[in-house]
Amino acid sequence: MKIGSHVSTRNGYFGAAQQTVRLGGKAFQYFPKNPRSLTVKSFDHQDANNCARLCQEHGLVSIAHTAYPTNLSEADDAMRRVMMASIANDLEIAEACGSIGVVVHFGKYKGADPLMGYTLMINMLNQILRDWEGSALVLIENNAGQGAKMGITFEELVQIRKLSAYPEKIGFCLDTCHAFASGLWNGSNWPALVEKGTELGYFPHLKAVHLNDSMHESSSYRDRHANVGKGYIGETSMRGFLQSPVIREMPVILETPSSASYTHQDEIAYVHSLAESNDG
Numbered sequence: 001m002k003i004g005s006h007v008s009t010r011n012g013y014f015g016a017a018q019q020t021v022r023l024g025g026k027a028f029q030y031f032p033k034n035p036r037s038l039t040v041k042s043f044d045h046q047d048a049n050n051c052a053r054l055c056q057e058h059g060l061v062s063i064a065h066t067a068y069p070t071n072l073s074e075a076d077d078a079m080r081r082v083m084m085a086s087i088a089n090d091l092e093i094a095e096a097c098g099s100i101g102v103v104v105h106f107g108k109y110k111g112a113d114p115l116m117g118y119t120l121m122i123n124m125l126n127q128i129l130r131d132w133e134g135s136a137l138v139l140i141e142n143n144a145g146q147g148a149k150m151g152i153t154f155e156e157l158v159q160i161r162k163l164s165a166y167p168e169k170i171g172f173c174l175d176t177c178h179a180f181a182s183g184l185w186n187g188s189n190w191p192a193l194v195e196k197g198t199e200l201g202y203f204p205h206l207k208a209v210h211l212n213d214s215m216h217e218s219s220s221y222r223d224r225h226a227n228v229g230k231g232y233i234g235e236t237s238m239r240g241f242l243q244s245p246v247i248r249e250m251p252v253i254l255e256t257p258s259s260a261s262y263t264h265q266d267e268i269a270y271v272h273s274l275a276e277s278n279d280g
């Protein structure tokens with residue numbers, strides 16, 4: 001299992017890959033540009049190429065993540081154009097870094113008709129992917145259910161991909177805290193979710209996992225990450241999740257708190273112990 005964490009690009013994309021090696025990780029996530037800005041970034045191609053080379057040498061896998069303001073169901077035309085250019089820029093950077101793809105949250109629509117939210121989302125994906133010829137995928141992430149209750153079921157995720165004009169350019173990223181917060185996963189129903197996700201065709205297109213425990217109970221619709229095994233999901237449920245056959249080949253990325261007393265290096269080692277443990 002390739003386990004790692006979200007890392008800073010303060011020292012460039014190559015620096016992010018180097019940091020992952022130092023942490024003992026085999027996977028990492030990064031922001032291609034300022035996470036609070038949708039401005040298109042002119043990036044250092046050599047730095048990105050060095051990142052891709054180091055990943056290949058050390059057997060690392062990486063994913064990028066879009067900026068926080070990104071919303072696939074944005075209704076304002078001007079903002080939609082800005083977001084589409086930003087995501088296209090992220091895809092270009094991810095491709096240069098040798099990443100699997102770019103994670104983007106399922107859309108959120110504030111209007112009265114949720115069908116309009118889904119329509120806007122599909123249209124934006126189609127416009128972004130129409131001219132995209134790279135191998136990096138758009139990886140749609142499930143929502144926690146804060147605000148609009150969109151993107152919290154396997155059915156929605158699978159249907160958006162199916163209705164896109166370019167499904168082959170779309171994959172999924174599963175966030176465990178979001179799944180728990182939305183009520184999709186309650187900590188004990190993972191076998192049933194595997195059965196449903198397999199039947200719907202979700203898991204064949206799952207490309208990465210955000211491994212986060214939850215500071216709040218299932219169905220709280222509150223997206224607050226806790227360290228693995230230290231939240232409401234808990235160690236037993238996390239162990240069962242990690243040992244599930246549909247997860248074992250996935251890159252697993254921590255988006256959890258890190259401190260001097262409990263670093264991501266510590267947590268990566270702990271997650272490995274859960275994935276390899278035979279304890280019930």
